[in-house]
Amino acid sequence: MPETVTPVIGLIGGSGLYDIEGLEDREWRRVATPWGDPSDEILFGRLAGVPVRFLPRHGRGHPTPPSDLNYRANIDALKRAGCTDVISLSAVGSLREDLPPGHFVIVDQFIDRSFARVKSFFGTGCVAHVSVAHPVCPRIGDALEGAARGLVLPVTRGGTYLVMEGPQFSTKAESELYRQWGCSVIGMTNMPEAKLAREAELCYATVAMVTDFDCWHPDHDHVTVDQVVKVLFGNADKAKALVKSVVPALGAPRGLCPAGCDRALDHAIITAPEKRDPALLAKLDAVAGRLLRA
Numbered sequence: 001m002p003e004t005v006t007p008v009i010g011l012i013g014g015s016g017l018y019d020i021e022g023l024e025d026r027e028w029r030r031v032a033t034p035w036g037d038p039s040d041e042i043l044f045g046r047l048a049g050v051p052v053r054f055l056p057r058h059g060r061g062h063p064t065p066p067s068d069l070n071y072r073a074n075i076d077a078l079k080r081a082g083c084t085d086v087i088s089l090s091a092v093g094s095l096r097e098d099l100p101p102g103h104f105v106i107v108d109q110f111i112d113r114s115f116a117r118v119k120s121f122f123g124t125g126c127v128a129h130v131s132v133a134h135p136v137c138p139r140i141g142d143a144l145e146g147a148a149r150g151l152v153l154p155v156t157r158g159g160t161y162l163v164m165e166g167p168q169f170s171t172k173a174e175s176e177l178y179r180q181w182g183c184s185v186i187g188m189t190n191m192p193e194a195k196l197a198r199e200a201e202l203c204y205a206t207v208a209m210v211t212d213f214d215c216w217h218p219d220h221d222h223v224t225v226d227q228v229v230k231v232l233f234g235n236a237d238k239a240k241a242l243v244k245s246v247v248p249a250l251g252a253p254r255g256l257c258p259a260g261c262d263r264a265l266d267h268a269i270i271t272a273p274e275k276r277d278p279a280l281l282a283k284l285d286a287v288a289g290r291l292l293r294a
């Protein structure tokens with residue numbers, strides 16, 4: 001019998017997005033994880049009857065910078081909260097003339113230049129190697145594109161998001177290098193988030209909301225936080241309309257993910273059962289319980 005999935009939609013709100021108004025049965029709840037504390041409580045609720053879980057990535061009031069985020073706790077908490085699908089809503093700088101502030105990019109690739117973050121749930125005592133060749137779930141990408149086009153939002157499907165460590169913005173030489181690499185947008189947070197979502201067998205996609213031209217554009221000022229936040233607050237209505245439209249589109253009961261995101265661990269764990277560390281296996285209960293319990 002084919003498996004039926006009842007979707008629960010996770011939303012990770014980036015800079016400037018610390019709440020989702022209009023949810024039915026709203027309740028902020030603390031979700032404990034074996035990896036430590038997530039950035040904040042998770043807002044549980046429903047949109048058009050579809051269960052939604054919202055996590056402000058940097059916490060309400062933005063106390064936590066990109067390098068100090070507990071990415072493992074955030075993803076584990078969303079998994080524990082029942083999420084099947086996760087949408088990242090992120091502020092980004094543009095590396096292309098045709099992606100001006102206000103534009104939304106449904107990215108399909110990442111270049112991970114972050115270097116000071118824990119990037120895996122696995123490790124000594126349970127080694128796993130998942131594929132992130134295609135790090136974004138195309139099924140969620142399709143739904144996001146359909147919703148954005150239906151709302152006539154300025155949107156581009158596809159593009160590469162360069163993940164820098166930060167917290168400082170890029171030098172001009174770096175910005176120009178990333179442009180030469182063919183990247184579309186730049187931000188500081190979507191890795192290792194996307195890799196961890198894949199390890200946790202969550203379908204994951206990103207809406208990259210352009211707030212600035214970074215520092216390469218001769219006719220635009222270099223990016224500042226004020227500018228990012230100002231543009232993002234201006235974009236917030238678009239982001240909220242997109243969420244209202246995409247959640248019902250993703251919410252209907254469905255089969256397994258055609259791209260296999262929800263079975264990413266099927267051929268990934270290499271450590272022999274007798275060599276596995278029970279303490280690590282216990283921490284992996286939410287992320288990999290599907291396989292480890294079997």
Ligand SMILES: CSC[C@H]1O[C@H](OP(=O)(O)O)[C@H](O)[C@@H]1O
Pocket residue numbers: 013014015057058066089090091092186187188189190225228229
């Ligand atoms: C406030 S500008 C820099 C900040 O904004 C982006 O965060 P997020 O992806 O959570 O929206 C960027 O990655 C930086 O963390």
Ligand SMILES: Nc1ncnc2[nH]cnc12
Pocket residue numbers: 091092093094164169170186187188211212213214215223228
């Ligand atoms: N130019 C930029 N660089 C890195 N992260 C960003 N977030 C928003 N704009 C950014």
